[in-house]
Amino acid sequence: MKDLDAEALFLNLVEQMRGHVGPDTALVGIHTGGVWLAERLHKALALTQPLGSIDVSYYRDDFGTRAKLGKARRSDIPFNVDGAHVIIIDDVLYTGRTTRAALNELFDYGRPAKVELAVLVDRGSRELPIAPQYCAHSLPAPMPASQILELETDDNGQLTLRLIDA
Amino acid sequence: MRNPQLTKNGELQHLLTLDGLPREILTAILDTAEPFTEVAEREVKKLPILRGKSIFNLFFENSTRTRTTFEIAAKRLSADVVNLNVSTSSTSKGESLLDTVDNLCAMQADMFVVRHAASGAPFLITQHLAANGRNDIHVINAGDGRHAHPTQGLLDMYTIRHYKQDFTQLTVAVVGDVLHSRVARSQISALTTLGVPEVRVIAPKTLLPAEVEKLGVRVFHDMREGLRDVDVVMMLRLQNERMSGALLPTPQEFYKVWGLTAEKLALAKSDAIVMHPGPMNRGVEIDSAVADGAQAVILPQVTFGIAVRMAVMSMLAA
Structure with missing residues (x-):
């Protein structure tokens, strides 16, 4: 994905979200790429609610066939979910199953007033009725299933997108 | 023979014992x-x-x-x-x-x-x-x-790792009725597998299994000597219900010699933690002041x- 500049997409996403967040908006990043992206967004949007992170491994519908036990990270929701405006952050939106898992996990912490979804790239091929409210880039055609698109970061939090032919 | 707990791919199929688990x-x-x-x-x-x-x-x-x-x-x-x-x-x-x-x-x-x-x-x-x-x-x-009692051994290892992080720098003492204790066997097995360099067993001769040294432990029959400079004290319950014959004098006498008191605990490192698998016999293997003291991590274990x-x-x- 040479033509996808993750930093440019990030700025685009910040601009899309800016008018729609208040100081009380809470971001929840999905491990791992979503957390890196959420950290940058949290700073750029100057949000005051502490940043949340979730690992959805145990909520996935394909847990056991795909997820590796012992590799899951601790979920951390450091704000009161009841009545909150929450934006779930993920790097790449694909089938929608990860988002479904994140919604289920989030609701085990309480009842949010509103939940939205922000992603850097929508690669298509949705298998569930899920759509992002904020999306920096939608691929014109769905990517083949054999390819993996993932976000990477360096020590300074600089974002890059990497395409892997599996 | 394959370890009966593992599948042919080396994954856990059952959990029966910590012996032989990598x-x-x-x-x-x-x-x-x-x-x-x-x-x-x-x-x-x-x-x-x-x-x-x-x-x-x-x-x-x-x-x-x-x-x-x-x-x-x-x-x-x-x-x-x-x-x-x-x-x-x-x-x-x-x-x-x-x-x-x-x-x-x-x-x-x-x-x-x-x-x-x-x-x-x-x-x-x-x-x-x-x-x-x-x-x-x-x-x-x-x-x-x-x-x-493998899950007890594992939760003990989790507790030690939580408070002490690195197993490879520790001296750990298992104290009390080792003879009747399935907990002690699981603990010793896990401690040695995880690389604890010195595992001590402190007990009277009548409450130790034969050839206990073969488990890779140092044996002490003097509690004060055995507790010196340890990082972790793992107390065992005196298992009266499993005893037959006169292995012991009275519980009061056991407490005098083998009970963990503040005075004996002071011989361990100052940041040593005290563990017990429960149920505790207060005033037999452990003094109440120690069981409820700042170094005890007995409830976090649960x-x-x-x-x-x-x-x-x-x-x-x-």
Whole structure:
């Protein structure tokens, strides 16, 4: 994905979200790429609610066939979910199953007033009725299933997108 | 012979004992348990990992803490749990252990958590299941005779790692009735596998198994000498119910010589932690002031036990 500049997409996403967040908006990043992206967004949007992170491994519908036990990270929701405006952050939106898992996990912490979804790239091929409210880039055609698109970061939090032919 | 607990791919199929399990598996269990400790802080204290699975707690011997924490662990993983009070069940009418198991298999059991006074009873069940081609059913040993209590050993390792981080720098003392203790055997096995350089066993000669040194421990018969500069003190319960014959004088005399008091604990490192698997005999193997003191981590052990049992159950059945 040479033509996808993750930093440019990030700025685009910040601009899309800016008018729609208040100081009380809470971001929840999905491990791992979503957390890196959420950290940058949290700073750029100057949000005051502490940043949340979730690992959805145990909520996935394909847990056991795909997820590796012992590799899951601790979920951390450091704000009161009841009545909150929450934006779930993920790097790449694909089938929608990860988002479904994140919604289920989030609701085990309480009842949010509103939940939205922000992603850097929508690669298509949705298998569930899920759509992002904020999306920096939608691929014109769905990517083949054999390819993996993932976000990477360096020590300074600089974002890059990497395409892997599996 | 293959370790009967492992599949041919080297994955855990049952948990019967910590003996012979490689360090990678012990570490994987502790790592898996780590994020599970957070579940207790949620409004809904459940993960959907074992949704639809049926777990039978088969306790042929009394237990409150272990059975309850297994039950909570299974429920936090969304499994359905059935507790069989075996003393009032068909076993008391003469049904054999394996007939009981067959009946529960006919009720679509996915996992048995077994405690039995006879060493090897959980292993017997796994052999029976394998002979019937039921490799989809898992068995966890929740304590068998004097043999093993692997989840207790694992939760003890989790506790040590939580407070001391690195196993390879520690001196750990196991103190008390080692002879009758399945907990001690699981602890010693796990400590040596995880690379603890010095495991000490402190006990009177009458409460030590023969050739205990072969487990890779240093033996002390003087508590003050054995506790010197240790990082972790693991007390054992004096198991009066398992004793026959005059192995001991009175409990009062045992306390005088082998009870953990503040004065004896002062010989250990100043940041040493004190553990006990419960139930405690206050004033026999441990003084109340120590049990309730700042160095005791006995109640955190219980809490960590839930996460560790969740880890084992999810690794077996997920």
